[in-house]
Amino acid sequence: MSFDYDLFVIGGGSGGVRAARVAAGDWGAKVGLAEESRMGGTCVIRGCVPKKLMVFASGFPEAIEDARAYGWDVQGGRFDWPLFRAALERELDRLEGAYRNTLKNAGVTVHDARARVVDPHCVELADGTRFSAKHILIATGGWPFVPDIPGRELAITSNEIFHLDELPKRALVVGGGYIASEFACILHGLGVNVSQYYRGAQILRGFDDEARGHVANAMLARGIGVHCGTDVIRLEKSAGGIVAVATDGTAQEFDLVLYATGRVPNARGLGLEELGVAFGRQGEIVVDAWSQTAVPSIFAVGDVTNRVNLTPVAIREGHAFADTVFGARPTRFDHGLIPSAVFTQPELGSVGLTEEAARAAGPIEVYATSFRPMKSLFAGRQDRVMMKLVVSAETRRVLGCHIVAPEAGELIQLAAIPIGMGATKEDFDRTLAVHPTMAEELVTMRKPVRRG
Template identity: 50%
Template sequence: MVEFHNYEYDLIVIGAGSGGVRAARMASGYGAKVAIIEADRVGGTCVIRGCVPKKLFVYASRFTELFEVAGSFGWQIDARFDWETLRDNKDKEIDRLERAYTSTLENCDVKIIRDRATFHDAHTVRLVNADTTLSAQRVLIATGSHPFKPHIDGCELGFTSDEAFHLDNLPESIIVYGGGYIALEFATIFNGLGVETSVCYRGGQILRNFDQDMRLGIYEAMKARGIKFILNCNIESVEKSGEDFKVHFTDGAERVYGAVMFATGRAANIQGLELERAGVEITDKGGIAVDRYGQTTAPSVYAVGDVRGGVALTPVAIREGAAFVETVYNENPTIVDLSQIPTAVFTEPEIGVIGMSEHYAAKHHDIDVYIASFRPMMNVMTDKSERMILKLVTEFGGGRVLGCHILGPGAAEMIQLVAVPLAMGATKADFDRAIALHPSAAEELVTLTKPSYQYRDEKKLSAELTLSEEQGLNKMLIAGTTNQ
């Protein structure tokens, strides 16, 4: 017996962030009747309170250093910074982007519903404010994530990245609690805008899971810019101290700061969805459990983006949203390949990475490591001694490039382009065939001729080639496949 259903929509998307918007408009393009429900602003974390405003603030913070070196290039600068101007102009740009996202959905015939949604069952959602229900053949959860505050006394006195974009005034001093990329990016922003900035992190070194040279390089660079680090320590509690805040540390120290920012991770936005009504299970890490096609434990319900609790990056959410639509509405089963994800840390200087770190690669491969370190050309007429680092991790003997790590100006732009050949399985010999563009920092990636050191069976060795490796290299030279 065939069971028929009369649903109001083919697809209801809960959450109008990057992943939800991409899925909604693509599904509509394939002929589905789509509604998207958003309780806040269209655009989600990235556009409204994440990547976009953060990058605008990073740009603002970089002018300080440009002014410092301007004299070496003949410029005389008398500059003053106004926080309100930056904040308000940022708001205007975010408003413009939200209007653009909204228009895109409307032009794709997607119904936008401004409300909060909860599940009634696996095919029905309830609109909380309107106190009504809507049904759909399928429901896509794309509610994203939110900043997580540690459970310590006085945590309500600090703010997160959500609030950082809307401060009434800049504090004279701030402590940022956390050692990940969000913490370091905001430390860079506040420091560049003239705020006395400190970073507290529980670990012995910042940027856990990044390549060690990147971790040490950015640590030293940020310290040289005046940012103070408190490592191997936690914040125990925060209390008001006049107009400021007294922070108590687990090592017994106490210090007073003008503001406290928590950048201690993010958690999936699942509260209030009543997932149990739909039969949707969550993982031990608090994200929605899905299979490789994004389908949850309820066959009619899917999830994309941060709410899964996986890789919390906007391009990943967009790719997952597109893969869901291809799978469900275009009869083209699509799995998102997460093996090559370029990542940038918009500190000063920038970090751009893709692929394996040296430590990880050495566990699984015999590798060669190539490192170039030099002063960026922008600094050569100044007294700045900061160095740029470019690093390639490859299979031995001119083999596949396993990882690329860059610290310095333009690292994010460079790593995006490096991601293309790495996704194609490029070898060190492929890099060597490319002719350098001079003068540029990126030319070092194609002129690294001899490994700085090597790993064989997880043991670090000098860069001297063994006889068998040298013979293999000679063969490549004869074939014209390397410039070594």
Template identity: 55%
Template sequence: MAYDYDLFVIGAGSGGVRAARLAAMTGARVAVAEESRVGGTCVIRGCVPKKLMVYASNFAREFELAKGYGWSGCEDLSFSWPTFLDQKDREIARLSGAYTANLKKAGADLFTTKARFVDPHTLELVGMDKTVTAERILIATGGRPRLPDDVPGAEFGITSDEAFHLPELPKSILIVGGGYIAVEFGCIFHGLGVDVTLAYRGSNLLRGFDEDVRSHVAGELAKRGLKVALACQHERIEKIEGGFRSHLTDSMVVEAEQVMFAVGREPHVKGLGLEAAGVELNGKGAVAVDDFSQTNVPHIFAVGDVTDRVNLTPVAIREGAAFAQTVYYDRPTRFDHADIPTAVFSQPPAGVVGLTEAEARHKLGRVDVYRTTFRAMKTAFAGDDEQTLMKLVVCPHGGKVVGCHIVGPDAPEMIQLAAIAVKAGLTKAQWDATCALHPSAAEELVTMHETYTPAELIAAE
């Protein structure tokens, strides 16, 4: 059968664009459909604008630290939210344009509309009165933030999508959630002078991270005056003059100009017509795929957050590249989802790679832990009491470093390089054989020599 395209990609986010470009460079006839803006979550409403907001919000603290270094006049500075939004939108438009240009340069066709399955090889381009056929189809529609469906008044709240476009900076905000998105936006708004309350149903923030990381981040947030309410459920929201009143469990009431939900994301499969193609979903509502990103329909593949494997932009890119290598370059490639570095752009930020201490103990039985906390030179000189945490989790049999966890200034930058060593399987002895770079915070990673045993384990013995 003759098809209109060799490959049709649904979604022009990072994963879909990478796969489309690599496929098109082989001479394959490729088309991409995007219902929003080219660039996807990361470029338009995720990593990039969020990091710009992190930079903007951190200047207030930098100005405070500057006083300790002899600078004056910092008290008279002010922040303009509209100016920042304008600059941010300009940068996002530039990046989106670059993505579009790169697709076209590779020879791919771009349709700015939603694509929906009519049958396993046919897609309707919604609103264009047009259908196209393709030999292979790649689903790369990403994820979307969700609002809770069991909280009356939740429709009054916003998600991270809307937080990037607030016409005015609120004087106060309640952020519901305890994951990295909630923590990051809590720090962003707090740094910009907003009265922030984080409310989370769990016993501590950042579920899934190492317990030392969780407690350290929570402690540093408390030092900076960010209010955190733990072990509380949202019962209902009511609109009041000037904002909203949130009723939480234990009779807790929080009034704020804005309420933001950061309670998770879900794969964006709604309206794709997957049932018409026979594509199966897994128990979490994500497109089910194998190690090669292939669905149960052999010619249909999926990459990125829509598969709900590891929901990070670089992962989607690598999955998209692996798909193209496998299908169009005749190089069967599986992306290895182990030891992926990740960061929380909180204030201070966290960077982690590999196993948490608990995961390592469960998997390996006994582990050696090296842990240190200290005040970084920059902040200590200015009289600030912020603490940096560094932690290595080591397999005692052979000494392989299986986890690295950092909380403190430049943690994301350090963890990217530490991830090379963890991924390569280097041992603690090899880390120690590396000469320290002084003065730097990172030198602590190669100078920790005493093992650390948590108090609860000492008590258990």
């Protein structure tokens, strides 16, 4: 049977673009891709990239203060949000153009339209145009979730935060995950009075308990109102802003309420239910280790599968799919050891098992230290860095590494390499320290602080 395309991708985010580019550019497949919004998806347009640029912007007030302590005659000023936002939008336009050029150069045909699946080998665009495809890849990502509470329409999500006309004076961030915690720090750094409500006992669930406690304490010390065990009952419009009525009995007024209470797979309305594609409890598309659904010709990668919702994971899943199906190189991405970073202030970098998970799996030793780093100590700050290695007592392998420090994301990327190779604590010990650095602590901790 002859098809219009060897592969048709629905979704122009990180996973879909990588799969399309590799299938067409590396393996010569005829590929079509449909994207109803901007090319680049969540990460490039409304996620990682603009968020990280806001992280950079929010760090300058502290850097200016530190510069004075180091003898520089510098004066801080007012943050010009419209100027920054305009520059941010220009950068996102540039990146979207780069994504489109990458697809064009690889020979991918882009359709700027919403698409749905008609049958296992046919997709339909919003204008009714249909294409046949030997394989179909769903890479439609996720979408922010806002609970169904009275007044929910008064809140915004991370999709809208980059397009505000002006910065609020008072903001409430609802949620305790990495997106909520990052935006609480970003807004605080930009001069906003920030409160964060989270219904759980501690923010950053899923990360190492000691590390997330360290981040929470640092946020509190900076003046962010972190309120755990607190949730919003309803939102009400007031003369001066938005009133959040909370489970702790308070009714506080804010100029902006940002919900970052998780994301849901963007899988409904694509025609998949009628074809026998299986869905999980949270609405995710169920796939096997090869990213294949219950319908053999339909695959899915990225956040829409709700496996590990990180951009680099979607990229690797998309690449593995293309190599497997079009390159005759069967490849399965291993979700077992994934480094990650939370861009709070300070940052949290993590790879491998938390202390809690490692202890449940067998005897361990924990090597940890906390100290005031040289740079901020000289400037008179009370900031503290935390570094931690979780080690198997039996094999001596380093099972996990957790860092809370400036640039922790950069540090954890490097630590992930030896840990992924199976390095032991003794391998770390044999590594010469680079002095004076924060990271030298990773190779100078000689005695465990606890065993379990």
